[in-house]
Structures are given as C-alpha cells and as structure tokens.
Amino acid sequence: MLLRINRASRRPLDGHLAALAGEQVFCSEFSYRRGTEVFGEGEEAEYVYQILSGAVRTYKLLSDGRRQINSFHLPGDMFGLENGTTHRFSAEAVVETRVRITKRRSLLETMTSRDEGASSVLSLVTRTLQHAENHMLLLGRKTALERVAAFLLEMDERLVHPNVLTLPMSRRDIADYLGLTIETVSRAFSTLRDEEMLRFDGQTQREIILLDREGLAEYDA
Amino acid sequence: MLLRINRASRRPLDGHLAALAGEQVFCSEFSYRRGTEVFGEGEEAEYVYQILSGAVRTYKLLSDGRRQINSFHLPGDMFGLENGTTHRFSAEAVVETRVRITKRRSLLETMTSRDEGASSVLSLVTRTLQHAENHMLLLGRKTALERVAAFLLEMDERLVHPNVLTLPMSRRDIADYLGLTIETVSRAFSTLRDEEMLRFDGQTQREIILLDREGLAEYDA
DNA sequence: TGATTCCATTGATTTCGATCAACGGCGGAA
DNA sequence: TTCCGCCGTTGATCGAAATCAATGGAATCA
Numbered sequence: 001m002l003l004r005i006n007r008a009s010r011r012p013l014d015g016h017l018a019a020l021a022g023e024q025v026f027c028s029e030f031s032y033r034r035g036t037e038v039f040g041e042g043e044e045a046e047y048v049y050q051i052l053s054g055a056v057r058t059y060k061l062l063s064d065g066r067r068q069i070n071s072f073h074l075p076g077d078m079f080g081l082e083n084g085t086t087h088r089f090s091a092e093a094v095v096e097t098r099v100r101i102t103k104r105r106s107l108l109e110t111m112t113s114r115d116e117g118a119s120s121v122l123s124l125v126t127r128t129l130q131h132a133e134n135h136m137l138l139l140g141r142k143t144a145l146e147r148v149a150a151f152l153l154e155m156d157e158r159l160v161h162p163n164v165l166t167l168p169m170s171r172r173d174i175a176d177y178l179g180l181t182i183e184t185v186s187r188a189f190s191t192l193r194d195e196e197m198l199r200f201d202g203q204t205q206r207e208i209i210l211l212d213r214e215g216l217a218e219y220d221a
Numbered sequence: 222m223l224l225r226i227n228r229a230s231r232r233p234l235d236g237h238l239a240a241l242a243g244e245q246v247f248c249s250e251f252s253y254r255r256g257t258e259v260f261g262e263g264e265e266a267e268y269v270y271q272i273l274s275g276a277v278r279t280y281k282l283l284s285d286g287r288r289q290i291n292s293f294h295l296p297g298d299m300f301g302l303e304n305g306t307t308h309r310f311s312a313e314a315v316v317e318t319r320v321r322i323t324k325r326r327s328l329l330e331t332m333t334s335r336d337e338g339a340s341s342v343l344s345l346v347t348r349t350l351q352h353a354e355n356h357m358l359l360l361g362r363k364t365a366l367e368r369v370a371a372f373l374l375e376m377d378e379r380l381v382h383p384n385v386l387t388l389p390m391s392r393r394d395i396a397d398y399l400g401l402t403i404e405t406v407s408r409a410f411s412t413l414r415d416e417e418m419l420r421f422d423g424q425t426q427r428e429i430i431l432l433d434r435e436g437l438a439e440y441d442a
Numbered sequence: 443t444g445a446t447t448c449c450a451t452t453g454a455t456t457t458c459g460a461t462c463a464a465c466g467g468c469g470g471a472a
Numbered sequence: 473t474t475c476c477g478c479c480g481t482t483g484a485t486c487g488a489a490a491t492c493a494a495t496g497g498a499a500t501c502a
Contacts, residue, residue: 450496457489457490472474
C-alpha cells in the first residue's frame with residue numbers, strides 16, 4: 001500500500017465527518033493515484049475515509065480472481081468504518097482521488113461520549129446496509145438490461161442529475177459491480193443507445209447523456 | 222397482518238434483547254403460523270423482533286413477483302430494526318414461529334441514553350451488513366454449486382453443526398435466497414449427494430447429514 | 443379419508459449471458 | 473513521434489442455468 005501524502009495537518013474537521021466526530025477530532029488529507037489500493041481486505045481498520053474528489057471502489061475477491069464490487073464511493077461519501085478491527089473488503093482509487101482521513105479510534109470514542117455521534121455512525125451503517133439490500137435484489141433477480149438501467153439511474157441520482165453523466169469507472173468496474181461481464185455491459189449500453197434512452201457525449205464512452213430517465217426507470221421495477 | 226397472541230405480559234427482557242435495551246423495556250410474545258406475514262415492506266416499523274423458535278425470511282419483491290430473500294432468521298436472531306420509520310422489506314414466518322416483540326421506540330430511547338445499548342444496536346446492524354456483503358459476492362460471482370454449498374455451510378454453522386441439519390425452508394425459499402430456480406437448487410443437492418458430500422435423512426428432503434464439510438468448503442472459495 | 447395442493451426431483455429444451463475472438467481508438471511512456 | 477497496453481464495441485459460438493414438462497410423494501384440509 002503506497003500512499004502519496006498531500007498534506008497532514010492537525011486541524012478540526014468540517015462537513016459530514018465533523019458532524020460525526022465533533023470538533024476535537026483531527027485528521028489529514030491524502031491522495032491516491034488511479035488504481036492504487038486504499039486498504040486491503042483483512043488489514044487493520046485504523047482509519048475512516050471521506051472522499052473529497054475522485055472515486056473509490058470497495059470489493060471482495062474470490063481465490064480465483066472473481067471480483068464483486070460492493071459499492072462506488074463518490075465525493076462526500078465515507079467508507080472504511082468497521083465495527084471490528086479489520087477491513088472486511090478492499091478499497092482502491094478508481095481515478096486520482098483525494099480523501100480526508102480520520103483515526104478510527106477518535107471517531108469511536110466520540111461515538112460513546114456523544115449521543116449525536118453515535119446515531120450518525122449508525123445512520124451511516126444503516127444507509128450502507130440499505131444500499132446492500134437493494135443491490136442483493138439486483139444481483140439475485142434482475143436481468144442484464146435492468147441492472148445497467150438501475151446503475152445509470154443510481155449514478156445519475158448520486159451525482160444530482162447532471163446534464164452529462166461522467167462515469168469515473170471502466171466497463172470492467174461496472175461489470176464487477178453488476179455481476180456481469182464487460183461485453184454484456186457494453187451491449188446493454190448499446191441497446192439503450194439504440195432505443196434512444198441515452199446518448200454518448202464526446203469521444204470517450206464514459207460521458208453519457210440520459211435522454212429518458214422514465215424509460216430507464218421502467219426497465220427497473 | 223393477522224397475529225395470534227400467545228402472551229402479552231409486562232416483564233423485563235432477558236438474553237440478547239435485554240443486553241440491547243436494558244431492564245426497563247417491556248415486551249410481549251407472539252406466534253405466527255407458517256407462511257404468515259410478520260410485517261410488509263413500507264409498513265411502519267413499530268416493533269423489533271427476536272425469534273424464540275421457528276424461522277423467518279425477510280425479502281424484497283419486484284413488481285412482477287420476482288423475489289429476493291435477504292436472509293433467514295433463526296432462534297436467537299433479531300430482525301425488523303430500522304433506522305427510519307418504515308420497513309425496507311417484508312418478513313414472513315417460514316414455519317410456525319414464536320417471537321418476542323419490543324417497541325422500537327423504547328429500544329431507540331435506551332440507545333441514546335445508554336452507551337452500551339448504542340453499540341449493541343450498531344453491532345447488530347454491522348453484522349447484518351457483513352452478511353449482506355458476503356451475500357452480494359455469492360449472488361454476483363458464484364456458480365450454482367458454490368451457492369448451494371455455501372448455503373449448507375452457513376446453515377450448518379448457524380445451527381451449531383448439528384448431526385442432522387433440519388432445514389425449515391422449502392427449495393423455493395432456498396432458490397430465492399441464492400438467486401437460482403428450484404430446479405437448479407434441487408440438481409445441486411442431487412449432485413452433492415452423488416458426490417457423497419451429503420446424505421438425506423428420513424423421508425423428507427429437508428433433513429440433511431453433511432458428510433464432508435471440507436469438501437463443501439472447497440466449492441466455496 | 444379422500445381430494446387437493448404443495449413439494450421435490452428429474453428429463454428435455456431453450457435462452458440469456460459468458461466466452462472466444464477480432465478490431466479500432468485512445469493515452470501514457472520512452 | 474511510435475510503440476504498447478488498456479479500453480470499449482461488436483460478432484460468433486458456447487454453456488450454465490432457466491424454462492417447460494412430467495412424475496411421485498407428503499402435507500393439509502374439507
């Protein structure tokens with residue numbers, strides 16, 4: 001695990017983490033180059049992370065290399081908080097990513113000393129669980145087209161309905177998130193393009209304009 | 222939602238719920254006949270449940286009836302605790318089931334007033350999340366045989382390695398838990414029987430003797 | 443105590459998504 | 473620049489699991 005340190009200053013948190021941890025918790029900022037590991041499955045869970053810019057994927061591997069991505073973390077999102085002392089999955093930067101890092105210990109201390117902090121941690125874990133429940137339904141019971149449509153709507157919503165949806169992740173990442181292969185994901189994109197549900201913007205195939213959100217929602221159900 | 226009330230007494234909790242909620246919380250016991258609903262998706266989350274005997278399935282449905290079972294709850298397990306005010310999924314009794322019911326409100330009150338309670342609730346939610354993460358890997362990336370082997374090992378472990386594994390749920394339930402069809406589940410059972418990983422005990426096909434737990438574990442990976 | 447419905451298995455066939463393969467385009471490295 | 477490796481798409485083929493179908497029990501209930 002190689003990190004490049006941008007800044008490591010002792011200063012109060014702000015934003016989401018501050019609400020969680022309170023003023024007396026200090027933190028630092030780190031940056032990860034695209035494709036680098038933030039932490040690995042089984043490692044000590046020493047820190048909690050909040051994304052400032054970029055994107056992170058968290059995933060599990062089978063021994064033969066099959067990969068399942070649990071979730072993508074976008075700016076503002078927190079990840080890496082565990083109840084035990086070790087990480088139950090790995091995390092990697094999808095693109096160049098800046099994060100704010102807090103010591104797990106100081107976070108958990110405020111959790112027991114402050115009611116507000118406790119319920120904030122709980123609501124973070126609960127939201128993550130809710131996402132996992134929806135994702136199990138997707139992985140267990142939805143068709144390829146339904147999965148890709150759901151993925152697009154999820155990203156669209158999390159990026160607050162931008163005109164152009166700029167996906168930070170590759171088709172491989174999307175496939176491993178949706179339990180499909182890259183070819184199937186690619187074909188689903190092409191189908192949705194042909195049905196004029198979406199349009200590619202620019203040269204790269206990662207800039208997408210959603211033309212018919214209601215149509216996409218009908219694939220989901 | 223039709224309930225049959227066995228007993229509704231004001232008395233202190235004991236066991237897991239007591240650790241969670243403290244002595245001043247009161248509760249009652251209910252019984253559900255096999256196949257009956259405990260609560261439905263979208264309903265008010267008024268109570269938290271702990272299983273005394275029997276088994277409960279929690280699941281989500283798609284509009285066309287496709288079903289994904291999140292998890293099976295066995296004696297000792299708690300379920301139905303939500304962070305918001307409504308249930309995010311439905312719950313049904315798999316067999317005749319007795320539960321102990323606690324008002325959500327009193328549980329959440331103790332959560333903020335007692336540090337110990339707060340971290341107990343958190344660890345419950347965290348364990349549920351951990352199960353969901355493992356299940357996403359299963360649903361997204363494992364083969365039918367791997368899923369069924371993992372299912373058997375999970376049930377074996379949760380029932381503390383009994384000599385005869387008595388499954389309370391039907392093949393349909395297992396299929397909807399594993400993201401498969403009943404036929405595929407049945408064929409997987411037959412394959413494992415032919416490979417002498419397991420043996421059926423008695424007439425019903427729900428009493429299973431695991432002959433080779435290590436062999437089963439190799440299917441998982 | 444039938445009758446009816448559910449349950450589980452097994453066989454035949456189909457199908458959706460995986461796999462194998464080829465190609466063109468982009469981007470980073472020397 | 474030129475190379476090489478990734479990235480994404482598309483086509484051809486394969487295969488694992490779904491679907492369709494039939495059967496024999498077990499459980500439930502009128």
